[in-house]
Amino acid sequence: MLIATGSCGKSETKGDTLPAADTVYKNIFTVQTGWDIYTGGVYRYGPSIIENSGGTVDAWFAAPGETFGDKILCYNESGTQTAISLTTGNTAAQKFTSTDPFYAIAVACPNWGSAGSSLTLSLYRWKSNYASTVASSPLYTTVYNNYQDNQNLQAAGENKFPAGTYLWALTDPSGTAGVWKRGGNIEGISNFKDGAPTDGCYQSFILINPSSGASYWDQVAYRRSADGGKTWTEDTMVLKPTEYSRDQFSVCDPGVVKLGSYYYTGYTSTEDERGLYNHAYVARSTSPEGPWEKWDGNGWSNNPQPVIAFNGDPDAWGAGEPSMVINNDTLFFYYSWNDKNTLETRVTIVSNPGENWPAQLQQRGTAVDKMAITGADHCDVKYRDDLKKYYAIHTASRLTTNSYIVLWESSDGLSFNKIAEIRAGLKPYLHNCGWSGDESGHINPGKQQYLSYAYGPNWANWRTAWQPISFKSN
Numbered sequence: 001m002l003i004a005t006g007s008c009g010k011s012e013t014k015g016d017t018l019p020a021a022d023t024v025y026k027n028i029f030t031v032q033t034g035w036d037i038y039t040g041g042v043y044r045y046g047p048s049i050i051e052n053s054g055g056t057v058d059a060w061f062a063a064p065g066e067t068f069g070d071k072i073l074c075y076n077e078s079g080t081q082t083a084i085s086l087t088t089g090n091t092a093a094q095k096f097t098s099t100d101p102f103y104a105i106a107v108a109c110p111n112w113g114s115a116g117s118s119l120t121l122s123l124y125r126w127k128s129n130y131a132s133t134v135a136s137s138p139l140y141t142t143v144y145n146n147y148q149d150n151q152n153l154q155a156a157g158e159n160k161f162p163a164g165t166y167l168w169a170l171t172d173p174s175g176t177a178g179v180w181k182r183g184g185n186i187e188g189i190s191n192f193k194d195g196a197p198t199d200g201c202y203q204s205f206i207l208i209n210p211s212s213g214a215s216y217w218d219q220v221a222y223r224r225s226a227d228g229g230k231t232w233t234e235d236t237m238v239l240k241p242t243e244y245s246r247d248q249f250s251v252c253d254p255g256v257v258k259l260g261s262y263y264y265t266g267y268t269s270t271e272d273e274r275g276l277y278n279h280a281y282v283a284r285s286t287s288p289e290g291p292w293e294k295w296d297g298n299g300w301s302n303n304p305q306p307v308i309a310f311n312g313d314p315d316a317w318g319a320g321e322p323s324m325v326i327n328n329d330t331l332f333f334y335y336s337w338n339d340k341n342t343l344e345t346r347v348t349i350v351s352n353p354g355e356n357w358p359a360q361l362q363q364r365g366t367a368v369d370k371m372a373i374t375g376a377d378h379c380d381v382k383y384r385d386d387l388k389k390y391y392a393i394h395t396a397s398r399l400t401t402n403s404y405i406v407l408w409e410s411s412d413g414l415s416f417n418k419i420a421e422i423r424a425g426l427k428p429y430l431h432n433c434g435w436s437g438d439e440s441g442h443i444n445p446g447k448q449q450y451l452s453y454a455y456g457p458n459w460a461n462w463r464t465a466w467q468p469i470s471f472k473s474n
Helices: 130-135
Strands: 002-004 011-013 035-038 045-051 057-064 071-073 081-085 092-098 102-109 118-125 140-145 151-161 164-174 178-182 190-193 204-207 218-225 236-239 252-259 262-270 278-285 293-295 318-327 330-339 342-351 362-369 380-384 389-396 404-410 417-422 430-437 449-455 463-470
Touching: 045 449, 057 236, 057 252, 092 102, 092 130, 092 204, 102 118, 102 164, 102 178, 118 130, 118 151, 130 164, 140 151, 151 164, 151 204, 218 252, 252 330, 318 380, 318 389, 362 389, 380 430, 389 430, 404 430
Parallel strands: 045 252, 045 430, 252 318, 278 318
Antiparallel strands: 002 011, 035 463, 045 057, 057 218, 071 204, 081 178, 092 164, 092 190, 102 151, 102 204, 118 140, 118 164, 218 236, 252 262, 262 278, 262 318, 278 293, 318 330, 330 342, 342 362, 380 389, 389 404, 404 417, 430 449, 449 463
């Protein structure tokens, strides 16, 4: 296996041997029959894959997000989710008990994407029954005017509420207000609609400590296989957004290498609630599972700052989806740059990367121009030692029945030429692919390599495919 020595040493051959000199492998791979490694609903996409010298495989994926804060759920997480409309005169309420002092109760409320929806949220100490409770003075009440779709509305005090039994109530709905509800009942939780008991549980949670309780869209899932992807460890959510920071909405599109004693992952995030105007970030850890420190502009902390800041059209997707390769004392940092009239993978480099290498990245321009390719997404870049060339793959006609993979080649890692379209053996509706390499981003074609991608016709409900690939000439 090719690894970096120290923090900036040249790559050298260790462990896995390269192909014999008389063995020639193609620069264009073929896709073999594989299997699905994720079928659980929602998604795992945009894989970054490292084959380790001991034969294990590490993989990181974008996965659905959660909510901030130490919380106790007041609903059955596996229950069917339903949006309950609240119109003039309607109320929704939930009785709950906290065995410890708590900071707030948060209630998930949709508005079907509209503006101008409002609700009043109140918190009461539970009396002997529902009517007596709502007739008493609330401990907390506020009007949420023009709340965001799916916002977690909070009832929070200056100090923690003491342990005990409480009731929260949503009243005075306007616009297209509502509350999320989950199927199933939980012992000790009672739910009410217009003052009468109702089945199921409204989607609320107790926040033990101060937190926004806000939802974030994506996080990074990690798993390991010891048998070529046939079986895997359970997913672990290893890299999350940092609350109240520039990456608080999302951490997605991981791209991982190992340099010296650290794993480095590039990722995408944004400060735009629409999911536009993205930037590229970097985090590091001594373990593939974290904990991770994030680049803060000067060093490593938990105050993330972009390494690539998008400065194009405010309504464009932006920058992100990083991929990294280390070769000949140089770190290549590739990233998407998707402006209104631009669809590119760009590249920055740093020679002899030290501990704070993100501060030393040098722009080298466009590596892959995808403007002429319909439905193209991000590139995953690797290096071939046997051919001494760099290779990039990405999907095209993404999320359609005619989706496929495009292969690009480069002698210097700075400018790539399209050399093939890979169509045979792939699933329809594929997108956001990645392929395996060692911890420096090098492919040894003499070892079994793998391709992975998400696919499926229904948005955000995708399977993840895992397929062996071959570079053999016959």
